[in-house]
Each structure stands twice: as C-alpha cells, then as structure tokens.
Amino acid sequence: MGRITLEGVTKSFDDTKVIHGADLEIEDGKFVVFVGPSGCGKTTLLRLIAGLEDVSGGRILIDGKDVTRLAPAKRGLSMVFQSYALYPHMSVRRNIAFGLKMARMPKSEIERRVAHAAGILNLTDYLDRRPGQLSGGQRQRVAIGRAIVREPKGFLFDEPLSNLDAALRVQMRLEVTRLQKQLKTTAVYVTHDQVEAMTMADEIVVLQAGRIEQVGTPLELYERPANVFVAGFIGSPRMNLFEGPVAKRNGATTLGVRPEHLRVQPGDAVVADGCEAWGGTVIQAEHLGSDTFVYVDVPGIGTLDARCTGELRVQVGDTVTLLPDMHQLHRFDAQQLAMA
C-alpha cells in the first residue's frame, strides 16, 4: 500500500515562501509525475514528501497515517537522486544492501534480496565493483536497485534520467515504467521534460511558482488544460496562444490552438460558415519528411506555428491560409482560466 496525501502543505526558506499550500491525493500504485519550469518547487515538494525537508505548514499522510513529523526512513519511501548519490567507497553490493543492513535484516535475507534486485536490473556481473567503475546507466540502475530492495511503499525520483544521453534516457524511461508497473509501487517522479511526463505518467501534476496548477491524466491535460499556463506548458510544439480581436470574436480573452490542429492551405481558401480562416505569410518552414513545421505570420494575430503530417510543399514567402479545427480551440477568460 502507498497512498500519499498532502493537505495544505506549505514551505518557506527563511522569509521566501516556496510552496504555497499544496493539496494532493496520490492513489496507491499510481505513477505520478511533477512537471513545471525550473525553480517552481518540484524538488522541494518531493523532499517534503521524503522528509528531507520539514514542512512549514500543513500535513503529509501516507496510507492515512500522519507522517509530517516522522524521520525520512520511517516513512517507508525510497528516493532516487538526480546525482545518483551512490556511496563511492562501497561496492555495488554494499550500496544496494545498505538500507537493509540499517534495518538489521538477517544476512541471508539481505543476500537474497540483493541478488533478486541485481537480476531484475542486469547488475549481477557488477556487484563487486565500485560506483566509480560503472557507466552512467549502470550507476542509475544501482540507484534504482538501492530503492527497490527495501520494498518501499513508494518511490521518489528527482530527475533521475537527466544525466544520461538521449538514447539511454529513452531506454531507461521504458525500464523505469515497466519496473513500476511490475512492482505496482506508488511512484512520484520529478522532471521538467514534458515528453517524459506525458509518456510515463498515470497522472501529471503541473506546478508553477510553488502552486499546483492542474492535476490530471496526460490526455486530460492535453485536451482540457485548466488555464493558460498549463495550455502552454503541456504539448510539443507549444500551443499557439494569442489575445486580440480574433480571440474576442470567439468569446475569449485568450485563444489557444495547438499546431497540430491548424490545417495549412496554399493560397486563399473558401471558408465554411462559423469557421475561422487566417491568411498569412510563411516566414519559416521546417521539412522533417514525416512532418512539416510551418511558421506563419498572420496580421492581427502574430506568428502561428502549424504542424502538418507528411511533406507539405510550401516555401518562405508563400501566402497560405490557416484553418483551425473549430472543436479544438481553447478559450480562456480574463483570469486566464479555461472557459466551459
């Protein structure tokens, strides 16, 4: 079991408030990802859950039990650090076993668990090496091994993949997700890479400046962002967001449309009733073969970004018409909140 509940959690460092009252319910077995721009408080929130930082206000509960004042180890959570934080003077075996040793587990049980974890993580051949003699990916696996042997109620990950190269990152992303599904252990995962967030999460928590902006499944956030910030943050390339007469015409202060929901038509176009059509000039076109990214300058709106599947034969300077999918327009009011 591992249900983690935050109730009005706040955190201040000296006089600066960093977390402004976080309420959150993390269901048992869920993979929850915290995303947000740099400095928004993801790490701080994770460390509060871990117990490495004391809360300034509010409560943290695990399986309904108040752990707010409990020492980190007593909370039954494991953490994987961005820097891996392996013990450099111990072999891989002793690194993985350290937590069990601290818990005074019998030797035979420790050996069994270490062997099991090493098997899962392909570390069996490296058990007697020091961390310094391992590659980045292997170190990462040791850090994960150290977390899983304790059979915790939950895993806490702080950007665990950010030190790996792109290819390894994709591979480890799959491995971590698979492992979590296999162990059915609650996981809280911090990243600022939104592709990681979208692909790994059962549920995403979007943070900004110490506030939780929205909580939901990846698709919920993609389809129904609660406000302008989430709309701009989730999705790649970014959603086009603009104000002005066109937004007003559609009953919104800010109007948003994702690049993939804009159709690009060369020349002028015949517009059906109740539909929008925005004419403009191509200022840049990127041809990737599988996709074409077209940047169009539209008078009265600004630069819009369109993504077309397949190859689209347009060139810089061409006049085109952008046809938005009217069902996929996002309307936001003056408070920047999504309108029903």
Added chain:
Amino acid sequence: MARRTPVPRIVLTSVVAWTVGLVIFFPILWMLLTSFKTELAAFSASPSFLFFHWTTENYVAVWTRSNYLEYAWNSVVISLGSTLVALAIAVPAAWSMAFSPTRRTRGILMWMLSTKMLPPVGVLVPIYLLYRDAGLLDTQLGLVIVLCLSNLPIMVWLLFNYFKDIPRDILEAARMDGATIGKEIVYILAPMAVPGIASALLLNVILAWNEAFWSLNLTSSHAAPLTAFIASYASPEGLFWAKLSAASTMAIAPILVLGWFCQKQLVRGLTFGAVK
C-alpha cells in the same frame, strides 16, 4: 594530453624548493650536529661543521640525569588524549556546520578561529587560577583539556572545509536508507573523509606534541611532557648547548618519525579537495 613542463622551469623550481627546504631544515641539522659535540666544541666561537670529535656522551648524560621515558609518556598521553577528545567534538561540530548550516554558521566559524589570534598569555592567569582551584595543575587531564580546547578551532575548521566538499545527496541517501546520524557519520561521512580526518588528527598530534606555553605553565613534574624536559636543560646551572641539543633531538625524534611516515597523508589533507 599532458603538456611537458619546460626544463628551465623544472630546474628553477627545484633550486628554489631545495633552498627553502634547506633553510628550514638547517636549525634542526645544526641541533643534531651539536648534540654530538662536546660541550666545549658546542660553545666554540668558530664552530666546525663536520670535523669535530663525535661523541654520544651528551645522550648518555641526558638519559641518566633525567627520566626521559616519563616525559615521553606524558607527551604521548597528552597529545593523543587531547587529539582524540578534540576529534570526538570536532567531527559532529563540523558535520552540523557543513550539512545543516544556519545564517550564523560562517560567523561562528570565524569567531572560533579568531580565538586563535588571541595570545594565550592573555588567559593564563584565569586558567591558572581555575586549574589551581579544580586541582588540575600538573595533571595529564588538565593539559589534555587545555590543549584540546586550544586546538579545537583549527580542527573544526579543517574538517569543515573537508566535509563541505562531500555531496549532501549522499548523506541524504543514507538518511533515506535509515541511517541514524551516528551511523551516517560512521559508515558514510568518515570513510569518505578519511584523508581529511587523518590529516586533522596528525596536525593536532604534532601541535600538541610541540606545545610549550601551557605545558610549561601548568605542569611541574608529574604531568610534564617533553617540551618541559627540553626546558629543564635551558635553565638553572647555565647553558649546556650540547646537552640541550641532545635533549631536543630526543624530544622531537618520535614526532619527526611520525611526520615522515605520514607526510603524504598530511599534504593531501591540508591541500583539501577532491573527494569524488
């Protein structure tokens, strides 16, 4: 690729290093030579460097006249005792300053170091009176306490500088793994800081071994260490250069040997740094 250092630079640095080394070493060499001279030759106005009548009579005289072993034993007890007590206090102190600093940590460190700027004679009278009333005069315990206190700031400073380069994450990982503060220090911090701790230990032993001011003022016979032993040859019946040199040589020999064997460790620790 490592760049080759040009030859003239090597020659220059070697010459400078050897010169400085010899200048620093010369008094010790002279003392060593003098200790093998007769009192007369030692006092001569035109001293000869190597071509004199070599004799060990001074050592024999010193050995028979005073109880070297008792002084040496006091030195060992006092320097080791004060070092171990200081270590037991300095490790946790440096740990808390390095890993959970507050706004005042820097200030406290500076204040601690600033106590070393004060000439000890400034507090001699109060300490002497305190010791007299507490019955600590001329006891090993008394010297252990005063030397521990006087070297503590340096030790805390050394360890603090060493600890603060150790990544915090690793200690936090240990905390997540269920290590208590004590176990965190024993299993994680100490092994990672071995060079730093070892050099702090050595430096402290050396400082305590060579300490003269407190030793001379707070002891007379029972707890007198080797520095007092040397001083006893500089006093009443006039100066005996050769015997004084012999006594000094005997006093510094143990610490010189220790320093020689540990020099790598000392240099590594005192130049701080690279933990990873």
